[in-house]
Amino acid sequence: MLKGIKKLFKGETVFCVSLILAIISSFAVHPDKVWFTYPDYRTLALLFCLMIIVAGFKSLGVFEFFGGYLLKKAGNLRSVSIFLMLLCFFSSMIVTNDVTLLTFIPFTLLIFKMIEREDRLLKLVVLETIAANLGSMATPIGNPQNLYLFSVSGISIGEFAFAVLPYAAISLIMLLTALIPEKKDPVHAKAAINAGVSAAVSEHGSLKKLLPYIFLLLLCLLVVFRVISYIPALICVSAVILVINRRLFRSVDYFLLMTFLCFFVFIGNLKRIPELNELLMSLVHGHELTAGILASQIISNVPAAILLSGFTDRLDVLLTAVNLGGLGTLIASLASLIAFKLYTVEYPENKGAFLKVFTLWNVLFLFVLIIVACILGSLS
Numbered sequence: 001m002l003k004g005i006k007k008l009f010k011g012e013t014v015f016c017v018s019l020i021l022a023i024i025s026s027f028a029v030h031p032d033k034v035w036f037t038y039p040d041y042r043t044l045a046l047l048f049c050l051m052i053i054v055a056g057f058k059s060l061g062v063f064e065f066f067g068g069y070l071l072k073k074a075g076n077l078r079s080v081s082i083f084l085m086l087l088c089f090f091s092s093m094i095v096t097n098d099v100t101l102l103t104f105i106p107f108t109l110l111i112f113k114m115i116e117r118e119d120r121l122l123k124l125v126v127l128e129t130i131a132a133n134l135g136s137m138a139t140p141i142g143n144p145q146n147l148y149l150f151s152v153s154g155i156s157i158g159e160f161a162f163a164v165l166p167y168a169a170i171s172l173i174m175l176l177t178a179l180i181p182e183k184k185d186p187v188h189a190k191a192a193i194n195a196g197v198s199a200a201v202s203e204h205g206s207l208k209k210l211l212p213y214i215f216l217l218l219l220c221l222l223v224v225f226r227v228i229s230y231i232p233a234l235i236c237v238s239a240v241i242l243v244i245n246r247r248l249f250r251s252v253d254y255f256l257l258m259t260f261l262c263f264f265v266f267i268g269n270l271k272r273i274p275e276l277n278e279l280l281m282s283l284v285h286g287h288e289l290t291a292g293i294l295a296s297q298i299i300s301n302v303p304a305a306i307l308l309s310g311f312t313d314r315l316d317v318l319l320t321a322v323n324l325g326g327l328g329t330l331i332a333s334l335a336s337l338i339a340f341k342l343y344t345v346e347y348p349e350n351k352g353a354f355l356k357v358f359t360l361w362n363v364l365f366l367f368v369l370i371i372v373a374c375i376l377g378s379l380s
Contacts, residue, residue: 015255018262025269038268039261043151045230048252049220049237050141054095055251056213076184081124084108085175088128089135097136097143097335105342126358127178129339130365134171137164137323140224145305145322153315163316164323167369212244263303267310284311289373292321300334301326327366
């Protein structure tokens with residue numbers, strides 16, 4: 001049992017911490033009917049639906065097909081690197097940053113092994129990670145913190161765009177600038193062959209099989225933009241997936257959902273303790289950018305968004321903060337941990353090198369974007 005607990009804590013550290021915090025806070029505020037008002041059920045339902053829909057797209061090989069198509073168009077190694085980085089940047093806007101990295105980092109590792117240019121992998125994987133984290137900020141469904149804050153804040157699309165799009169645009173320019181100096185070495189013929197094979201294998205994901213997932217995604221977008229209620233969408237998504245591929249229910253990250261739930265309990269309890277509520281509001285209010293970035297470095301940006309949102313009404317600033325806060329330390333974004341694991345499983349001897357390169361590029365991006373945030377803050 002002790003080994004099981006240790007394994008759970010190692011594999012799902014953030015969930016375990018959130019559970020401990022929820023339990024500790026329950027000694028101060030005992031469970032009652034008010035607890036049922038803590039969670040944002042709309043966010044939880046949307047997260048569940050989007051995770052299962054994305055798993056459906058992935059099961060049909062949609063991402064590999066798209067990647068293979070783009071690789072066939074690449075004429076040299078620099079083009080391949082830029083294509084892969086752009087794939088991570090733009091696909092993260094729709095399928096979230098963690099799913100993007102789970103899909104395209106293994107694809108990147110495979111391609112560079114086949115063309116025997118593994119010397120160019122480390123920098124590219126780091127930039128792909130940054131691309132997924134920063135590209136995902138551009139849409140309300142790009143990452144969990146966006147989905148949650150957009151859901152609870154009631155901000156308009158225009159306010160959301162102002163809070164994130166300038167940073168996403170500057171990030172894209174910086175990412176391209178980082179890759180443009182790369183040498184235009186020719187791509188080995190095997191890469192094109194692999195791209196063709198990838199596309200051929202993925203042809204079983206026909207349009208007919210894709211249509212249900214496209215329909216469900218559009219349904220979720222209607223919920224995101226507050227056109228319909230989340231309850232009919234949740235029922236519809238669950239029913240359709242049950243019919244077309246019930247195995248997809250296993251692909252849902254239930255620990256992420258439970259992490260959200262535990263943080264909702266923890267924050268709800270803190271807000272009912274007058275002294276703590278006033279203290280936290282005084283620390284966060286007016287300092288959302290600093291608080292969001294710093295908190296993200298320690299507990300990662302998703303928990304930081306949930307925690308700090310309970311103590312400020314400037315959720316548009318917090319939205320910017322936790323998205324920028326995904327840069328910096330390895331734990332600032334859980335998606336970055338995914339990238340680290342995927343790379344170091346293949347190259348365990350490069351753990352130190354990965355951390356060094358990762359930290360260097362992340363600090364550079366974070367420094368520039370903080371300057372931009374200060375300038376935009378002074379203009380608004």
